[in-house]
Amino acid sequence: xxxxxxxxxxxxxxxxxxxxxxxxxxxxxxxxxxxxxxxxxxxxxxxxxxxxxxxxxxxxxxxxxxxxxxxxxxxxxxxxxxxxxxxxxxxxxxxxxxxxxxxxxxxxxxxxxxxxxxxxxxxxxxxxxxxxxxxxxxxxxxxxxxxxxxxxxxxxxxxxxxxxxxxxxxxxxxxxxxxxxxxxxxxxxxxxxxxxxxxxxxxxxxxxxxxxxxxxxxxxxxxxxxxxxxxxxxxxxxxxxxxxxxxxxxxxxxxxxxxxxxxxxxxxxxxxxxxxxxxxxxxxxxxxxxxxxxxxxxxxxxxxxxxxxxxxxxxxxxxxxxxxxxxxxxxxxxxxxxxxxxxxxxxxxxxxxxxxxxxxxxxxxxxxxxxxxxxxxxxxxxxxxxxxxxxxxxxxxxxxxxxxxxxxxxxxxxxxxxxxxxxxxxxxxxxxxxxxx
Amino acid sequence: xxxxxxxxxxxxxxxxxxxxxxxxxxxxxxxxxxxxxxxxxxxxxxxxxxxxxxxxxxxxxxxxxxxxxxxxxxxxxxxxxxxxxxxxxxxxxxxxxxxxxxxxxxxxxxxxxxxxxxxxxxxxxxxxxxxxxxxxxxxxxxxxxxxxxxxxxxxxxxxxxxxxxxxxxxxxxxxxxxxxxxxxxxxxxxxxxxxxxxxxxxxxxxxxxxxxxxxxxxxxxxxxxxxxxxxxxxxxxxxxxxxxxxxxxxxxxxxxxxxxxxxxxxxxxxxxxxxxxxxxxxxxxxxxxxxxxxxxxxxxxxxxxxxxxxxxxxxxxxxxxxxxxxxxxxxxxxxxxxxxxxxxxxxxxxxxxxxxxxxxxxxxxxxxxxxxxxxxxxxxxxxxxxxxxxxxxxxxxxxxxxxxxxxxxxxxxxxxxxxxxxxxxxxxxxxxxxxxx
Numbered sequence: 030x031x032x033x034x035x036x037x038x039x040x041x042x043x044x045x046x047x048x049x050x051x052x053x054x055x056x057x058x059x060x061x062x063x064x065x066x067x068x069x070x071x072x073x074x075x076x077x078x079x080x081x082x083x084x085x086x087x088x089x090x091x092x093x094x095x096x097x098x099x100x101x102x103x104x105x106x107x108x109x110x111x112x113x114x115x116x117x118x119x120x121x122x123x124x125x126x127x128x129x130x131x132x133x134x135x136x137x138x139x140x141x142x143x144x145x146x147x148x149x150x151x152x153x154x155x156x157x158x159x160x161x162x163x164x165x166x167x168x169x170x171x172x173x174x175x176x177x178x179x180x181x182x183x184x185x186x187x188x189x190x191x192x193x194x195x196x197x198x199x200x201x202x203x204x205x206x207x208x209x210x211x212x213x214x215x216x217x218x219x220x221x222x223x224x225x226x227x228x229x230x231x232x233x234x235x236x237x238x239x240x241x242x243x244x245x246x247x248x249x250x251x252x253x254x255x256x257x258x259x260x261x262x263x264x265x266x267x268x269x270x271x272x273x274x275x276x277x278x279x280x281x282x283x284x285x286x287x288x289x290x291x292x293x294x295x296x297x298x299x300x301x302x303x304x305x306x307x308x309x310x311x312x313x314x315x316x317x318x319x320x321x322x323x324x325x326x327x328x329x330x331x332x333x334x335x336x337x338x339x340x341x342x343x344x345x346x347x348x349x350x351x352x353x354x355x356x357x358x359x360x361x362x363x364x365x366x367x368x369x370x371x372x373x374x375x376x377x378x379x380x381x382x383x384x385x386x387x388x389x390x391x392x393x394x395x396x397x398x399x400x401x402x403x404x405x406x407x408x409x410x411x412x413x414x415x416x417x418x419x420x421x422x423x424x425x426x427x428x429x430x431x432x433x434x435x436x437x438x439x440x441x442x443x444x445x446x447x448x449x450x451x452x453x454x455x456x457x458x459x460x461x462x463x464x465x466x
Numbered sequence: 467x468x469x470x471x472x473x474x475x476x477x478x479x480x481x482x483x484x485x486x487x488x489x490x491x492x493x494x495x496x497x498x499x500x501x502x503x504x505x506x507x508x509x510x511x512x513x514x515x516x517x518x519x520x521x522x523x524x525x526x527x528x529x530x531x532x533x534x535x536x537x538x539x540x541x542x543x544x545x546x547x548x549x550x551x552x553x554x555x556x557x558x559x560x561x562x563x564x565x566x567x568x569x570x571x572x573x574x575x576x577x578x579x580x581x582x583x584x585x586x587x588x589x590x591x592x593x594x595x596x597x598x599x600x601x602x603x604x605x606x607x608x609x610x611x612x613x614x615x616x617x618x619x620x621x622x623x624x625x626x627x628x629x630x631x632x633x634x635x636x637x638x639x640x641x642x643x644x645x646x647x648x649x650x651x652x653x654x655x656x657x658x659x660x661x662x663x664x665x666x667x668x669x670x671x672x673x674x675x676x677x678x679x680x681x682x683x684x685x686x687x688x689x690x691x692x693x694x695x696x697x698x699x700x701x702x703x704x705x706x707x708x709x710x711x712x713x714x715x716x717x718x719x720x721x722x723x724x725x726x727x728x729x730x731x732x733x734x735x736x737x738x739x740x741x742x743x744x745x746x747x748x749x750x751x752x753x754x755x756x757x758x759x760x761x762x763x764x765x766x767x768x769x770x771x772x773x774x775x776x777x778x779x780x781x782x783x784x785x786x787x788x789x790x791x792x793x794x795x796x797x798x799x800x801x802x803x804x805x806x807x808x809x810x811x812x813x814x815x816x817x818x819x820x821x822x823x824x825x826x827x828x829x830x831x832x833x834x835x836x837x838x839x840x841x842x843x844x845x846x847x848x849x850x851x852x853x854x855x856x857x858x859x860x861x862x863x864x865x866x867x868x869x870x871x872x873x874x875x876x877x878x879x880x881x882x883x884x885x886x887x888x889x890x891x892x893x894x895x896x897x898x899x900x901x902x903x
Contacts, residue, residue: 049637050666076787078778078813079770081855109785110817112852134786156790164793165786197797200486229487229738229800232669232700233707257800258738259731259773263669263700270670285787285798287771287779294696301666301695332769333516334724336696341515342724348546349571349602350513350722353593356601360634361722363666363694376515380547415549418518 050301050363058243058272062303065100066311067251068292070279070323071120072103072132077283079327084116086326088123090280093319095125098311099292103130103277107146108139114146121147128190135176135193140183150190150219153180156226157205158197170205174212181218192251194222199230199238207245214246220275221246225264228257228286232267239271251275254290256282261290266298280323281331293320297336301363314370337369346376348383355389378424380414382407387428394425396432406431487738487800495680495709499740502537503748504688505729507716507760508557509540509569514720516764521553523763525560527717530756532562535748536729540567540714544583545576551583558584565627572613572630577620587627590617591661594642595634607642611649618655629688631659636667636675644682651683657712658683662701665694665723669704676708688712691727693719698727703735717760718768730757734773738800751807774806783813785820792826815861817851819844824865831862833869843868 052061071087074080094102107114121129128149133139135155143151155173156165177193184191193213195201210221223238242250250273254261265276282291293316300307317338324331333339343366345354353360354375366373377386384407391398409427413419489498508524511517531539544551558566565586570576572592580588592610593602614630621628630650632638647658660675679687687710691698702713719728730753737744754775761768770776780803782791790797791812803810814823821844828835847864850856
């Protein structure tokens with residue numbers, strides 16, 4: 030906070046922090062500058078209400094994710110359905126740079142099918158909360174540990190990666206959790222996972238659990254956050270601060286209920302914290318195409334308020350904002366739209382507009398008006414903006430009319446007497462008005 | 467985490483915490499159980515790209531917000547335009563329970579106009595970051611302090627509430643910030659505000675700044691978080707944990723760029739932490755109508771992934787989830803849809819479905835099948851789900867056909883030979899298939 034951003038962010042932890050939004054120096058285990066993405070659009074995303082991905086669509090999405098640069102792509106369990114198994118095999122054969130994972134229950138039967146598909150790794154999950162132990166699989170912690178060891182040793186014997194995750198971790202008993210993680214870490218699991226399956230966790234709670242777990246295991250920590258209470262991105266960031274290494278994301282965050290950490294939202298968060306790392310690793314300008322691809326496949330609209338790709342994410346409206354943005358975009362922007370292949374937009378056609386924004390439009394139209402004249406025409410625009418919504422054509426018409434008036438001697442005389450009257454053109458279209466004059 | 471939620475949340479801070487998602491006992495200044503809402507849909511929300519609220523619409527929204535139970539309603543500056551001033555007066559005359567605020571620049575001229583509108587309080591803001599000081603108003607900290615004192619003393623002399631907020635607080639110099647807050651606190655401001663104007667702050671950073679500020683001022687702390695990097699709700703929660711009292715929200719989070727803390731998302735977060743307080747204070751079942759009112763006024767769709775009111779916020783799809791949800795909804799839900807006047811939905815018409823979900827549908831259809839028979843028909847449903855998206859009619863047709871087959875002696879014989887063949891009805895509608903049989 031004390032160092033005002035110069036953009037010279039330093040992506041390796043250092044005693045002195047040049048970037049005030051970068052890793053907190055007190056988090057010496059922080060992976061904010063060294064995180065990885067596990068994209069689960071083709072697993073968690075398949076659990077989204079609207080999802081039905083054909084094999085061709087899955088392949089198209091997998092290739093686009095790989096091109097974007099995600100580290101891992103997680104696929105639906107091959108046990109879920111026959112086609113799920115075939116799709117898993119097909120995606121493994123694509124030869125992508127991203128590692129391919131599949132996500133299975135903690136059963137040896139599932140693991141046997143999974144390892145035959147050609148995946149680079151298997152993500153095993155089992156419910157550890159009282160709720161899931163009672164109402165889902167009905168097993169106790171000893172049984173869970175026994176199954177976990179059996180499955181992990183089997184998968185390791187096949188020479189591929191293995192992750193063990195609890196489910197509903199934030200409603201599980203802490204001692205039970207640490208016991209099982211310690212056990213699986215000792216037998217050489219590649220990653221342990223924490224899952225906020227119901228979306229109940231809050232950021233500082235996440236920080237504390239990850240930090241504690243970090244002292245218990247020797248392997249990487251992966252985190253999976255649902256967004257039911259709107260904290261998925263904040264939780265993911267705090268998990269990385271505490272030393273987690275991998276975050277599960279989905280394109281547009283699609284998943285069970287209202288989904289998990291969205292790829293674009295996390296990228297917005299991380300580019301602020303670790304700009305060099307994020308820009309060098311991920312093709313950020315591909316986010317929009319990736320989101321459009323998935324949005325079309327699952328038949329949803331990009332939310333109007335989506336970070337980065339929402340239609341107004343880089344639109345500045347209030348006069349005071351527009352003025353400063355015109356002088357220096359950093360005043361009201363922490364994200365540079367160009368990093369994402371997007372553009373900034375100054376919304377000047379409204380009653381909250383200011384004369385600096387209108388002056389900028391006058392210049393764009395290549396018209397010559399003094400500052401006092403711009404202030405006068407701004408008042409006219411605000412008056413009309415009080416009456417009805419404006420568009421750019423409305424504003425341009427008012428500016429052009431005004432410009433003509435002040436630059437035509439005869440019109441000038443008319444204007445002198447007109448100027449006392451309030452602008453009252455509610456029911457007329459700007460073009461109609463122009464024609465009448 | 468160690469106490470699995472019984473729902474017996476205790477909304478007053480206590481040495482022993484019954485609710486594991488409730489206030490952290492180490493946050494002795496926490497206002498998680500004692501927060502207030504300042505709704506800014508009619509101020510920040512007016513800065514949303516699509517907003518144009520007529521007087522009638524503003525009044526309708528103000529009444530709906532008041533009915534919902536927000537503590538304050540903040541309105542656009544009366545200086546922004548002539549109609550803005552008139553609307554401010556009109557809303558003050560409604561006699562709402564909520565206190566009415568207006569939001570002005572730190573100018574005595576603005577304050578004079580504001581106090582004449584009949585508002586209960588004035589929210590003053592000034593940019594304190596290097597960026598805003600250089601590119602927006604161009605003033606130094608001494609000038610800011612002088613203006614602040616002048617405006618605050620004027621507003622206080624009129625007997626109404628006054629809040630002083632910095633703008634872009636997280637990019638301001640900490641010492642400058644604490645100095646100005648200390649000054650305004652001493653002269654008796656009602657609230658000080660912290661604003662993450664560009665949406666750069668992260669949760670633990672927010673916690674630290676609020677906790678520090680709490681030691682400097684004697685008044686309430688209000689927080690305003692933009693959502694550019696997806697952390698607005700997480701930041702708001704951490705601010706309350708650190709002792710902030712008031713959070714600025716907008717319906718659907720509408721505001722500059724992609725907006726601020728959304729009302730429904732924050733309610734989702736807070737009902738988990740402080741269920742009694744939230745349920746007793748706010749009419750949660752009105753959220754959907756409130757969102758529809760504003761969404762229609764600004765011509766946007768409710769985002770598909772909105773907390774609470776997104777179309778799939780309470781939809782459970784994967785077989786393993788559906789099974790447990792049917793046994794006990796708390797297994798995969800932290801929010802109870804009924805608290806918000808919403809309903810739970812089990813999505814069983816897809817290839818990820820499981821036999822427990824199908825059994826529940828069989829029961830709903832009042833048909834009698836053994837567990838083995840349900841497993842058999844589930845396989846048929848999953849096979850068709852592999853081929854194309856399913857709807858409920860598809861599944862019902864398959865179940866009814868199957869039920870007829872197993873309960874008709876002649877059909878039973880046919881079924882024996884049929885059962886080996888894979889289901890292949892890709893190009894046929896379920897009704898067509900039924901007619902053919």
